[in-house]
Amino acid sequence: MSTDRGVGTIRRVSDQITVRIPASTPHIGLIRATASALAALLEFTYDQISDLHIAIDEVCGRILATSNPAPRQLEVTFRVDGDSLSVQACGDTPMREGEQFFTTFSKAILDAVAQGMQLTESDGVVCASFQLVKKG
């Protein structure tokens, strides 16, 4: 494996990256891996990458838990804008009627580790998005 993977040399990654996975817990690891590789390119710290993992787990977990019928796919889009990394996660089925997307727990976690948490619904499909801004 190369040691020169560009970490620290890329200051601005303008690409938008979209990852689509089968909607199951084991596959969420692929999203975490993509997120940490991107965050490392942006020189996010170890703690921030851990926060990113926690936020992704929570958001993807809530989509799986609140969708009805169960989603077939999860689509996660990463956008880089300067020192900020935006993440949007969408299922492909609507949220269960009367369901709250955020529990007290998930809200507490997400408020603590990420910024700009937003929930949008279009054509019955719920997308959750948040941002992490590089510190220091």
Place this chain on the structure above:
Amino acid sequence: MKLLLRELRETGSTAIRDKLIESHLGLVEYLARRFAGRGEPLDDLIQVATIGLVKAVDRFDPDREVEFSTYATPTIVGELKRHFRDKGWAVRVPRRLQELNLRLGSVVSKLSQDLQRSPTIGEIAEAATTTEDEVLQALDSSHA
């Protein structure tokens, strides 16, 4: 609450520290229960989560514009996740990565102290004389 935290920072009083810890044991239990049912006894998880709380009490800066519970939650969750990383291994992780992960734990602690901030992946790789890819693999496997 912030007054107590400020007083703790100024006086270092163990009585105030104990009071702060005791008053947040509900949060500890709440978070520990979220990680129950993964093969670790709840009592152990509560102990691990309490260590996270103690760290949060000791590290919290009362001048920060966040509530203590907001600051403490990810610290406690992080401690619980580390516990599973070090002891639980929810999925099969290659021994090479398990060993690297354990080694990186101490590298990250030392770098955090030296730098007075969390290190980047590049800094961890350099200090651990490994590659950034390996560090990322170890980090990803620790959160599996």
